[in-house]
Amino acid sequence: MKNYEKYSVGYFMPPVNEMKWVRKDHIETAPVWCSVDLRDGNQALIVPMSLDEKLEFFQFLVSLGFKEIEVGFPAASKTEYTFLRKLIENNLIPDDVTIQVLTQAREHIIQKTFESLKGVKKAIVHLYNSTSFAQRQQVFKKSQDEIVQIAASGAKLLNKYRETMPESEISFEYSPESFTGTEMEFALRICNEVIDIWKPTPSNKVIINLPATVSMSMPHVYASQIEYMNDNLHNRENIIISLHPHNDRGTAVADAELGLLAGGDRVEGTLFGNGERTGNVDIITVAMNMFAHGVDPGLDFSDMPSIVERYEKFTDLAVHPRQPYGGQLVFAAFSGSHQDAIAKGMAFHEENNMEKWTVPYLPIDPHDVGRKYDADVIRINSQSGKGGIAYILEQNYGYAIPQKMREEVGYLVKGISDNAHKELAAEEIYEIFKNEYINVFSPVDITDATFKKVSTYKSDDGMLVDISVTIDGNEFQVSAAGNGRLDAVSNALKQTPYAFDYTFVTYSEHALEADSNSRACAYVALTDKSGKLYWGIGIHDDIILASINALVSALNRQKKIRPLAD
Numbered sequence: 327m328k329n330y331e332k333y334s335v336g337y338f339m340p341p342v343n344e345m346k347w348v349r350k351d352h353i354e355t356a357p358v359w360c361s362v363d364l365r366d367g368n369q370a371l372i373v374p375m376s377l378d379e380k381l382e383f384f385q386f387l388v389s390l391g392f393k394e395i396e397v398g399f400p401a402a403s404k405t406e407y408t409f410l411r412k413l414i415e416n417n418l419i420p421d422d423v424t425i426q427v428l429t430q431a432r433e434h435i436i437q438k439t440f441e442s443l444k445g446v447k448k449a450i451v452h453l454y455n456s457t458s459f460a461q462r463q464q465v466f467k468k469s470q471d472e473i474v475q476i477a478a479s480g481a482k483l484l485n486k487y488r489e490t491m492p493e494s495e496i497s498f499e500y501s502p503e504s505f506t507g508t509e510m511e512f513a514l515r516i517c518n519e520v521i522d523i524w525k526p527t528p529s530n531k532v533i534i535n536l537p538a539t540v541s542m543s544m545p546h547v548y549a550s551q552i553e554y555m556n557d558n559l560h561n562r563e564n565i566i567i568s569l570h571p572h573n574d575r576g577t578a579v580a581d582a583e584l585g586l587l588a589g590g591d592r593v594e595g596t597l598f599g600n601g602e603r604t605g606n607v608d609i610i611t612v613a614m615n616m617f618a619h620g621v622d623p624g625l626d627f628s629d630m631p632s633i634v635e636r637y638e639k640f641t642d643l644a645v646h647p648r649q650p651y652g653g654q655l656v657f658a659a660f661s662g663s664h665q666d667a668i669a670k671g672m673a674f675h676e677e678n679n680m681e682k683w684t685v686p687y688l689p690i691d692p693h694d695v696g697r698k699y700d701a702d703v704i705r706i707n708s709q710s711g712k713g714g715i716a717y718i719l720e721q722n723y724g725y726a727i728p729q730k731m732r733e734e735v736g737y738l739v740k741g742i743s744d745n746a747h748k749e750l751a752a753e754e755i756y757e758i759f760k761n762e763y764i765n766v767f768s769p770v771d772i773t774d775a776t777f778k779k780v781s782t783y784k785s786d787d788g789m790l791v792d793i794s795v796t797i798d799g800n801e802f803q804v805s806a807a808g809n810g811r812l813d814a815v816s817n818a819l820k821q822t823p824y825a826f827d828y829t830f831v832t833y834s835e836h837a838l839e840a841d842s843n844s845r846a847c848a849y850v851a852l853t854d855k856s857g858k859l860y861w862g863i864g865i866h867d868d869i870i871l872a873s874i875n876a877l878v879s880a881l882n883r884q885k886k887i888r889p890l891a892d
């Protein structure tokens with residue numbers, strides 16, 4: 327027998343033929359979110375959180391906007407119990423937040439759970455027992471009737487203990503644990519038995535939580551199971567259907583989303599999907615997926631870098647760099663064509679004042695989760711292209727590199743990244759760019775220049791220049807005329823014994839607003855007889871001197887790449 331032959335589907339399709347959820351294409355309103363980080367998440371940590379960590383995490387969850395938080399399993403340990411007491415006795419639960427506690431259907435555990443809740447204003451008591459075929463057969467070794475009996479007696483005990491706490495607003499939740507491995511008719515029967523005992527009303531609704539305790543099927547099967555329950559639960563208008571998907575098959579988010587289409591009103595999950603085995607559903611992804619469809623999820627994930635940092639500190643788990651919305655690399659574009667499209671898309675959005683976000687390759691605006699375009703989006707390595715590199719230089723340092731120069735700069739920078747086999751930070755890219763092109767004064771350096779304006783009867787734009795220039799360590803004094811200062815300097819340089827061989831191809835300039843003192847930035851491209859281009863950039867407070875610096879830088883680049891004959 328082959329290894330895979332020992333597996334078969336362990337789930338049960340509901341007895342219906344047509345599924346209505348299929349006809350819906352997106353979630354229109356946010357569900358009620360319940361964080362189970364402090365219970366399901368905490369019970370899956372190598373070292374569960376300490377009391378202080380749980381307290382801090384609780385406040386962190388409140389700050390993100392959670393209104394329902396499962397704070398623990400108070401009968402499980404002293405820390406769990408004391409934590410709950412601390413929350414209640416120190417009045418640490420905001421009025422608009424309801425805490426939830428988990429209990430098995432065993433009297434001493436239920437009793438301890440209610441004891442831990444003394445003095446609470448509002449709470450949800452969450453009762454569970456396993457219902458799946460496998461658990462009935464192997465763990466509990468009980469018939470369906472006997473399993474219903476566990477749930478029913480637990481439900482009755484909850485009624486009994488609630489009566490001892492009239493000062494508190496206690497509501498109930500029931501989970502047929504291992505729901506996805508349960509025959510659907512049986513899951514429905516046991517939930518309805520509990521509902522009939524609790525008798526929900528509009529002012530005291532009951533939560534029926536349908537967990538994919540272990541994810542066993544493709545998401546459409548889970549959705550169909552939810553729809554079946556949604557259509558057949560007793561007293562449906564007073565029931566809140568809750569989804570609790572785990573991620574064994576990597577489909578917890580899909581389970582939650584399709585489950586919401588199928589009638590779910592509430593989602594239990596955790597930040598970044600921490601939880602048993604492969605985890606619970608990642609609430610951040612489900613919520614941000616809604617956000618990306620233009621629906622307010624009612625949770626605040628606008629400062630993702632700090633959320634990641636705090637989560638990692640509390641759980642001692644790392645957020646994967648590719649984790650949707652939260653990972654360090656999820657907006658990063660290293661590859662040239664992606665960078666080019668993003669840079670153009672962003673420019674298009676700015677120029678056209680676009681109301682709706684449609685930038686290619688970025689499903690949401692990284693700013694909406696506290697990420698920065700320069701540090702988090704356009705990242706440079708050997709896969710990058712001219713568009714991305716030009717974007718970095720413009721965004722960070724203010725250089726609007728001429729289109730014709732971009733390709734050369736692109737190949738230069740990515741070549742260095744390729745050789746060094748590493749990503750280049752913006753500062754490193756700028757260093758390369760600066761050393762190659764900006765105010766390069768060696769081996770040619772104009773050390774002095776005196777201009778004299780020449781006016782003739784017909785025109786007054788002639789210029790005479792006397793320059794002192796050092797070339798390869800030799801000093802020359804030369805003079806020339808031109809139709810402007812740059813032209814005069816260029817002509818003077820050609821008078822030196824070096825007989826520079828070039829023609830001007832292009833010139834452009836812009837103000838450099840990198841700091842409060844705006845300086846002039848000039849770009850010059852020269853070409854030699856072979857047609858090869860040499861670029862230089864000049865920076866100066868004075869635009870004319872910036873252009874002369876650009877000329878000298880371009881000459882030096884020509885000399886560096888192709889040394890001139892003396």
Ligand SMILES: CC(=O)SCCNC(=O)CCNC(=O)[C@H](O)C(C)(C)COP(=O)(O)OP(=O)(O)OC[C@H]1O[C@@H](n2cnc3c(N)ncnc32)[C@H](O)[C@@H]1OP(=O)(O)O
Nearest residue numbers: 369399401402403429430431432454455456466476503539
């Ligand atoms: C899918 C989930 O996440 S479910 C929640 C799981 N979380 C936890 O279990 C963490 C907290 N749990 C604990 O600290 C402990 O298990 C306690 C305190 C709740 C109970 O402790 P113990 O009684 O010492 O141990 P244990 O949980 O192994 O008890 C197993 C017994 O409970 C029964 N049982 C298990 N779950 C339930 C339930 N939900 N309702 C009723 N009985 C149950 C078992 O059948 C078994 O019965 P047996 O003694 O007749 O064989």
Ligand SMILES: CC(C)C(=O)C(=O)O
Nearest residue numbers: 454501503504537539
């Ligand atoms: C207690 C239940 C709801 C649970 O965590 C699960 O089934 O996964």
Ligand SMILES: [Mg+2]
Nearest residue numbers: 366537539570
């Ligand atoms: Mg769970």
